[in-house]
Amino acid sequence: MSFRLILTATLSIAILAVFLGLGKWQLDRLKWKQGVLAEIDRRIAAAPVGLPAQPDPERDKYLPVTVTGMMGANTLRVLVSSRDAGAGYRLISPLHTAEGAVLVDRGFIRVADPMPPVPEGAITVVGNLHWPDDRNSATPENDLSTNTWFARDIDQMAEVLETRPILIIARQTTPAEQGILPMPVTSAGIPNDHLEYAVTWFLMAATWVVMTGFALWRMKRRTRDTLAPRSD
Structure with a gap:
């Protein structure tokens, strides 16, 4: 076997090992991410507790809480899209509690729906603390003039509604609000693309095997033809 064939085969095996290693790494990452998501789901569904005195974004993210208070009159509208209901708004209102005013994400209404009134009297909210990261480089600036x-x-919402910078995503209110679809916290929106990445790397490995095999076959055939004796 020629040196060129040996070198090509060695390099091909090394590159194949890289593809397979990356695929295995993505499978390991998939297992890790599934564990993280399972822990998030467990935390979201835990029994609610009282609102901590000083909630921490790292320690208390997704913490289930129950709070009672009076809903403030002002409501902010956050433009979102629901898979089942289409375009609409999340409604964010202040809830005045014994521990101070906090933000409550009450749920979803369609764009064409009228703004529902805030509940009168005391209301109990069961939900999860959250510090959502909705903004990216393509997100427009909030339009306070149209409440969009x-x-x-x-922080900006808390300043406008004069509350503490604490957001509770409601999953249940008592009494229940009519005309508002709750959009509770779930792990469904957390990206988990590791399986797709793993499949991609393994497909690349399979393609590389086919391409390498074909290349080696051609090189071997060319070498054989070159060395074959000619008949005059």
């Missing part, structure tokens, strides 16, 4: 928000910027 494109991201749940908690």
Whole structure:
């Protein structure tokens, strides 16, 4: 076997090992991510507790809480899209509690729906603390003049509604609000593309095997033809 064939085969095996290694790494990442999502789901569904005195974005993210208070009159509208209901708004209102006013994400209404009134009297909200990251480089700035928000910027919302910078995503209110579809926190929106990445790397490995095999076959055939004796 020629040196060229040996070198080509060695390099091909090395590159194949890289593809397979990357695929295996993505499978390991998939297992890790599934564990993270399972822990998030467990935390979201846990029994609610009282609102901590000083919630921490890292420690208390997704923490289930129950709070009671009076809903403030002002409501902010965050433009979103629901898979089942289409375009609409999340409604963010202040809830005045014994621990101070906080933000409550009450749920979803369609764009064409009228703004529902805020509940009168005491209301109990069961939901999850959240510090959402809705904004990216393509997100427009919030339009306060038309009360159209494109991201749940908690600090800005807290300033406008004069609350603490704490957001509770409601999953249940008592008494229940009519005309509002709750949009509770779930892990469904957290990206988990590791399986697709793993399949991509393994397909590349399979393609590389076919291409390498064909290339080696051609090189071997060309070498054989070159060395074959000619008949005059």
